[in-house]
Amino acid sequence: MADLLWDDVKCFLDPDLVGSLPDLRVPEATVEDWQAVLDLVVEKGWRHQYSEGETVLPMPRAEAVLARPTDAACPELRVRPTAEMLAIFRFHAADEIDFDVDLRELQGQERLDVLCGFLGEIGRRLGKPVLMDPEGDHGHPGLGFDVGADRVVILAAPQVG
Template identity: 80%
Template sequence: MSDLLWDDVKCFFDPDLMGALPDVRVPDASVEDWQSVLDLIAEKGWPCQYSEGDMALPVPRAEEVLYRPADAECPELRVRPSAEVLAIFRFHADVEVDFDVDLRELQGQDRLDVFCGFLREIGRRLGKPVLMDPEGDDDHPVLGFDVEADRVVLLAEPQVG
């Protein structure tokens, strides 16, 4: 059974309303949480590509990438929980696991189910909420993994019309 139904939430996957790359985050995180996410990605065998600038590198340990020199480029980890769905993790700070998803890819019930499954996997591993906000607005989550409900739930009213 699906956590969310496409017809109920498709407004939150409209790039014109939400921005093409909404922010997905795990607040109140730690270096250990980042490492747990990296371990989860490896365990699940999700295809991924770590890079710093134009250089592709092996995925490092979380503490290595989070405590890089201040003038170093911000690395990214591109993860595909399915061939059609891409998550781009950015290693900005150890206090928040954050990544972007491309809403142009997240269209329809099948891809929504993959996305919700991805949020569930991360939330269950960390035992923390995983929240999706409109691009550039990280104070108003519209949906997210709820630890107590053990599923992805709506956190805002969908826009009708």
């Protein structure tokens, strides 16, 4: 059974309402949580590419990435859990795992199920919520993985366009 039904949440995944690149995050993260996500990517065999600026590099340890000087180019990890979905992780801070997905890739029930599965994998591995805020609207999640419910749930009233 699906975590969510498309008709119930399509407003939260409408690029015109929430932006095409919503902000996904795991708050109150640690370096160990970041490493657990990197390990998960490798264990699941998800296609991925790590880069610093324009330079593609092998996947590093989280503590090495997060210890980089603040004026260095922000490292980026591009992950494809499926061919249809790209998640881009940015290593801004150790205390919050930050990534984006492109909502234009995630239209319809089948793609929603892929997103929910991906958020669930991360949330279960960390034992923490994974929240999705509208683009640029940090702190106001509409959807997210709820650890207690063990699934992705609606966290806010639906938006209307």
